[in-house]
Amino acid sequence: MRKIIALIFLAILLWGITKPVSRIPFGTNKIKVAEHYITKDITETGAANVVTSVVVLYRGFDTLGEVTILFIAAIGLASILYLPRKKVSDEVLEESSLILRTGCRFLFPLILLFGAYIFVHGHLTPGGGFQGGAIIASGFALIFLSCRERVVSTVKLGVVESLAGMTFVAVGLIGLATGGYFLLSFLPKGTLNMLFSAGIIPVIYVAIGFKVGSELAGIIGNLMERTQ
Amino acid sequence: MSLEMLLVIAFGGAFLTYLLGKLSPVLRDILAVLLTLVILAIVALFYGRTGESSFMNFLGFNLSLRINTLSWLFAIAVATLGSLSTIFSLSYMKGKERLDFYYLMMLIVNASMLGIVFSGDLISFYVFWEIMSWGTFLLISYNRGPALAAGLKYIVMSIVGSTAYLLGMFSLYASYSTFNIADIASRISTASPGYLLSVLVLFSITFGIKNALVPLHTWLPDAHSEAPSPFSAVLSGILIKMGTYGFVISMYVLVGIKALSHLGHGILSFHFMLAILAAVTILVPTFIALMQDDAKRVLAWSSIAQVGYIILGIAIGTSLGFAGGMFHFLNHASFKALLFMAIGAVEYRTGTRDLNSLGGIIKKMPFTFMMTLIGALGLIGFPLTNGFVSKWLIYKTLILGKDPFLAFVALFGTWGTILYAYKILHNIFMGQLPEEYKGVEEAPFSMKFPMVILSIIIILFGILPGIPLKVINVIGVSLGFKSLAVNIWGIASDTGALNTINIFSAILVSWIVVWLIFKAAPTSLRVEQDNNYAAGSYVPTGRYLYTANFYAPVYRIIKPYVIDVVDIFYMALAGAVRTLCDWTRRMYTGELGSYVMYIMLFLAVLITMRLGFNIW
Amino acid sequence: MVNPVLLIAVPLGLAFSLPIFGLISKRLEKYLPVIAMLFNLSLSVYLVPRVLTHPIIVYIGGWAPPFGIDLFVGPVGIFFSVIIALVGLLVSIYAMDYIKEGDTGKYHVLFLLLLTGAQGVVLTGDIFNLFVFYEILCISSYALVGYLRDRDGLESAIKYLVQGSIGTGLVLTGIAFIYGLYGTLNMADIARQINSIKPAANFITLALIITGLGVEAAIFPMNAWLPDAHSSAPSSISAILSGIAIEIGVYAIARVIFTIFGATDILSFVALVGIITLLVGEMSALKQNNIKRMLAYSSTGQIGLIVFAFAIATSYGIEAGLFQILNHSLSKALLFLAAGYMIYRTGSMEISSFEGMGKRMPLTSLGFTIGAFSLIGLPPFAGFASKFLIVKAALTKGGGLYTCLIALALVATVIEGAYFFRVVQVLYFRGSNENVTRQEAPVVALVPFFVLAVLIIAIGIYPGPVMHVLNSATSEFVHRIAYIQGVLR
Known part of the structure; x- marks a missing residue:
């Protein structure tokens, strides 16, 4: 019975959604804002990657908010999983296999490097802070899998996280102080396609990369924590 | 002294009293009494003043205070009862808990009642009305136990009333874009009867609830009997009369006597329906009162019935009826407050107000007995008390208006009143004094004093009804009623004059005659009660004279009919x-x-x- | 001139830095929300006179709308901003002593971010940005509801999370449709292109957004999460959720309906929904024995009243709705905060366990009573003014529908009165007062009680200054064209 009702609701929802969907002009030239981004982007921002310039500059405020959401998710999870007295269980963990251990030790620095590359080159190539951070966090996930006796310090991750967040806000405030606009791209645009170009994008992406990396690693670390 | 200042003193003084109570209870008591006396003096000085002044801007509306004879009459009743009940509280409440709070609420309720009668617009009326409602709620709940249910019942009904008031007020605003009573009154004459009727019905719900008009009365018996006695006196004496004031304001000030007479025809007119409701309010509660065994419950039900007389007089809407209703309001305020205080004094000394277990207190508290007697006579409407005059006016109105049914009901109600008034007198004061009350003493001075004042008022207005009737006549004329030929002894009119001097002389003469007959008759032997009971043989110890089930045959007859169905x-x-x-x-x-x-x-x-x- | 973006940036920056302060000293953590909210409050109050003359439009990053994000700091925004900062400040003062359990540092971060999210929602002029801040608000409240980590808290946090996520999912779908249809996310720019909701596409988009926002705004029947969440959260959080979070939801809906879509056609339906919400909320509260559940149900009822007032849509109605938001924020915050310490002292949420509180915690009880009286709408408290305005708006609007609806609303008031007066009786008059010793709440908790109570009474007696702000705020909602022209100069 309930399933039938649910299906009816879904059908009605689908029926409704077809109306706006059929009106959206797919496949035509992008209108208005999107067109502006595509055509004016490079001259306005100096970033080769349009997506990045939209994410960090035009809609940088949203990105700040999204970073905050991730921060909240990490903090919220930590607060719910918080244990008044941390007691690591004495249960001896099963060793992971030699292949996994060796492979992870080998891959870990490379993964970090790749992650760093992704967020440092956010304004030039596809990718950016979020992606880079996620890659870095995946490196930590591997460490958690392979070297089970290692404990990642959540305190240190938290410090990195906070510093990165503060950097983002600070960059915004510097923009406010120098140019009168919060998150203003106060650095020079530089030459297109160079590493040091596109104003504040690299700075912010580095901050985001650190932040996302440490947050995701922190989340995994929190979930891995054992008690008796 | 302006009206604003009066209200500032009244409200500010209340809070000051509360704060002072934290320092010293004695100072608090003194301040509370002083405050009420000062207010009484100020209100008395306002006599004859008229005027209106705006005192505040609330949400873009001018709130105004206005005074005229109508509001003065209610205000003086509020101030008098306020000070007397505060004095009464001094010893009655002594030693009870949270007295600071008690006095604060008592003074706030009094102040808000002053606010109600001095309000010149519907908003400030509502504001003070609501303050009065929640203040009353807190005071009713004060006694804990069953008082809680009573308080809750009261406040829920009160909110229902406020709801009706809000709707009525805003529908007036929607039509006339003003809340000022005088402004609305000046423009309302063109309104359609249907509209006026709907507004009046809404207001009648509000005021009917506060006035305990059947079928909106059910909060009152519980609330009056559970509240602390000094507050019961205020509650019954004046607080429910705010509903009466509301009726007068909505019927005769807002809508006006002319427009009112066009609302329906004959039996189906608004004021006749109201009169019928009032008649039911007299009839049923009177006999329910008769059945009660809790002294305060008897008085509570009696209050409902007496309010029926007031509304009956006002609803009929002739100048005589209006005068009777208004006068009965004053009288009820005095004798019902007196009765509540007397019962309160008995309860204070004996710790109970159960009519079946009390008895013979007259030997211990003769003064209280006298006071109760005067109050009961006033309640019955005995000549030379004020109740007689007002009831006379109401009967006369009904007879002149050719409403035999209503007149009969009013009379019938009085018979019931006699029965329950006697029941109270007898069961508390007569009969055998139970063992446990042997040590009972007379009420203290702070209780006697307010009772004396009230009994003086009862007799004074009974002998010289012209004093209040003159004021009432002024009000009546200002509302558009025909002027009555009032003199100090009563009313002269071509359809039968009321002259208390004649009555006074007649009663005096009959007393003398009776006294002479008794003097001439052989002297009787005074026999002690217990001696008499046992006819000279063995006298049982303990209590042997009970007065339970006082009017058993009457109860049997009326019992099936007087269930509070509502x-x-x-x-x-x-x-x-x-x-x-x-x-x-x-x-x-x-x-x-x-x-x-x-x-x-x-x-x-x-x-x-x-x-x-x-x-x- | 001070840039209003600081209202968001400063709390956000402080929230990010809070863990680092926590490393320096655990005791510092709890002062940061206080500092942040103090800053916000003073800045908002400072901005009020400027904003009233003409709204401030802030371009983020210097990109002019519709290409970048703008903040529209109009009277509405600043009105909410003051409320958020004020209630936030008082609750954070209260929480300095109240929050002792758990990872307190994380509590303060989440609390500060919740308020930041609320600030962002009311100030932003971009619908996607609104969504982002809305998510900040929601997600931090999910986490805070589960903060005590007891069974109830976690269960209701999960339920809240699921329902909230469905809601935000619907909002996001709606925003996607808007972007697809009109190619812009700026509210003024969208509003310029939408003239009516007659086309089905527009209506469906509106329906998705309203339903989604309705979950957080606790509009019937999307409010099922609320009683659980509000009752199992720590009391300071309940106060914020009831006093701020759901009002933000209502703000967002009002913004969408009035400014973006100009959807006056559906308002009578919205009014109906508001009244149903009110009735269901108050009726559910009547028989509650758990004080926080009772207050939570009462919150849904009050939201219904606010929605109804907005749906009257005359300037009187919107004014009344905004006033009721103010009243509800202050009163409900006071009620939850006072109830919080009573629960703390008795260890029980049962109303019957509060017997003798009038003597045990006299000031707390007084605070609770004032809050309750104000919520019922008794003079001379703030609730009277707002209820007065609502009835006035409904009856001057005329028409049978609104008259019937306001009559129903007043019936709900009667029910509300019944249960609040019952609690007041328990506090002061039930049980015996003997053997009760005084155990008042600590001073840091009394400060918020005092401020809130004084404000409730002051606003109740002199609503004039508030009305001044509300008048401008109302015209911001009523004059859609002026809003559009203001942004897209």
């Missing part, structure tokens, strides 16, 4: 509402699946309404 109905309604509410609450099952379903349901309904039915 209360039963309201209680059932309240129960049904609670069940319904509980059912509503069960919609929140606690199951996540259905919650999500609710969200989707809302969306689906919106989509279906638009796409399926093309609404919007």
Whole structure:
């Protein structure tokens, strides 16, 4: 019975959604804002990657908010999983296999490097802070899998996280102080396609990369924590 | 001294009293009494003043205070009863808990009643009305125990009333864009009768609830009997009369006597329906009062019945009836307050007000007995008390208006009144004094004093009814009634004059005659009660004279007819509402699946309404 | 001139830095929300006179709308901003002593971010940005509801999370449709292109957004999460959720309906929904024995009243709705805060366990009583003014529908009175007062009680200054064209 009702609701929802969907002009030239981004982007921002310039500059405020959401998710999870007295269980963990251990030790620095590359080159190539951070966090996930006796310090991750967040806000405030606009791209645009170009994008992406990396690693670390 | 200052003193003084109570209880008591006396003096000095002044801007509306003879009459009653009950409280409340709070609320309620009668617009009227309502709620609840249920009942009904008032007030505003009473009154004459009727019915609900008009009375018996006695005196004496004031304001000031007479024809007119309600209010509660065994409950039901007389007089709407109603309001304020205080004094000394267990207190508290007697005579309407004059006026109105049914009901109610008034007198003061009350003493001075004042008022207005009637006549004329030929002894009129001097002389003469007859008769032997009871043989120890089931034959006759059906109905309604509410609450099952379903349901309904039915 | 973006940036920056302060000293953590909210309050109050003359439009990053994000700091925004900062400040003062359990540092971060999210929602002029801040608000409240980590808290946090996520999912779908249809996310720019909700596409988009926002705004029947969440959260959080979070939801809906879509056609339906919400909320509260559940149900009822007032849509109605938001924020915050310490002292949420509180915690009880009286709408408290305005708006609007609806609303008031007066009786008059010793709440908790109570009474007696702000705020909602022209100069 309930399933039938649910299906009816879904059908009605689908029926409704077809109306706006059929009106959206797919496949035509992008209108208005999107067109502006595509055509004016490079001259306005100096970033080769349009997506990045939209994410960090035009809609940088949203990105700040999204970073905050991730921060909240990490903090919220930590607060719910918080244990008044941390007691690591004495249960001896099963060793992971030699292949996994060796492979992870080998891959870990490379993964970090790749992650760093992704967020440092956010304004030039596809990718950016979020992606880079996620890659870095995946490196930590591997460490958690392979070297089970290692404990990642959540305190240190938290410090990195906070510093990165503060950097983002600070960059915004510097923009406010120098140019009168919060998150203003106060650095020079530089030459297109160079590493040091596109104003504040690299700075912010580095901050985001650190932040996302440490947050995701922190989340995994929190979930891995054992008690008796 | 302006009206604003008076209210500032009244409210500010209340809080000052509260704060002072934290320092010293004695100072607090002194300040409370002083404050009420000062207010009384100021109000008395306002006599004859008229005027209106705006005192505050609230949400873009001018709130104004105005004074005229009508409001002065109510205000002086408020101030008098306020000070007397505060004095009465001094010893009655001594040693009870949270006295600072008690005095604060008592003074706030008094101040808000002053605010009500001095309000020049509907908003400030409502504001003070609500302050009075919640203040009263807190005071009724003060005694704990069963008082809690009484308080809750009171406040719920009161909010229902406020709701009706708000609707009435705003529908007037929607038509006339003003809240000022005088402004509305000057423009309302062109309104259609249907509209006026709807507004009047809304207001009647509000004021009927406060006035305890049947079928809106059910809060009163519980509230009056459970409240602390000094406050019962205020409650019964003046607070419920705010409803009377509301009726006068809405019927004769707002709508006006002319427009009122066009609302319906004959029996189906507004004021006749109100009169019929008032008649029912006299009839049924009187006999319910007769059945009660709690002295304060008797008085509470009696208050409902007496309010019926007041409304009956006012509703008939002739100048004589209006005068009778208004005078009866004053009288009821005096004798009912006196009775509540007397019962309070008895309760203070004996610790009970159960009519079946008391008895013979007259030997210990003769003064209180005298006071109760005067109050009871006033209540009955015995000549030379004020109750006689007002009832005379009301009967006369009914007879002149050719309303035999109403006149009969009013008379019938008086017979019942005699019965229960005697029941109170007898069961408390007569008969054998139970062992446990042997040590009872007379009431203290602070209780005697207010009672004396009230009894003086009762007799004074009974002998010289012209004093209040002159004021009432001024009010009547200002509302458009014909002027009455009032003199100090009563009313001269071509359809039969009222002259208390004649009555006074007649009674004096008959007393002398009776006294002479008794003097001439052989002297009787005074026999002690217990001696008499046992006819000279063995006298049983302990209590052997009981006065339970006082009017057994009468009870048997009336019992099937005097059930408070309305209360039963309201209680059932309240129960049904609670069940319904509980059912509503069960919609929140606690199951996540259905919650999500609710969200989707809302969306689906919106989509279906638009796409399926093309609404919007 | 001070840039209003600081209202968001400063709390956000402080929230990010809070863990680092926590490393320096655990005791510092609890002062940061106080500092942040103090800053916000003073800045908002400072901005009020400027904003009333003409709204401030802030371009983030210097990109002019519709290409970048703008903040529209109009009277509405600043009105909410003051409320958020004020209630936030008082609750954070209260929480300095109240929050002792758990990872307190994380509590303060989440609390500060919740308020930041609320600030962002009311100030932003971009619908996607609104969504982002809305998510900040929601997600931090999910986490805070589960903060005590007891069974109830976690269960209701999960339920809240699921329902909230469905809601935000619907909002996001709606925003996507808007972007697809009109190619812009700026509210003024969208509003310029939408003239009516007659086309089905527009209506469906509106329906998705309203339903989604309705979950957080606790509009019937999307409010099932609320009683659980509000009752199992820590009391300071209940106060914020009831006093701020759900009002933000209502603000968002009002913004969408009035400014973006100009959807006056559906308002009578919205009014109906508001009254149903009111009735269901108050009726559910009547028989509650758990004080926080009772207050939570009462919150849904009050939201219904606010929605109804907005749906009257005359300037009187919107004014009344905004006033009721103010009243509800202050009163409900006071009620939850006072109830919080009573629960703390007795260890039970049962109303019957509060017997003798009038003597045990006199000031707390007084605070609770004032809050309750104000919520019922008794003079001379703030609730009277707002209820007065609502009835006035409904009856001057005329028409049978609104008259019937306001009559129903007043019936709900009667029910509300019944249960609040019952609690007041328990506090002061039930049980015996003997053997009760005084155990007042600590001073840091009394400060918020005092401020809130004084404000409730002051606003109740002199609503004039508030009305001044509300008048401008109302015209911001009523004059859609002026809003559009203001942004897209």
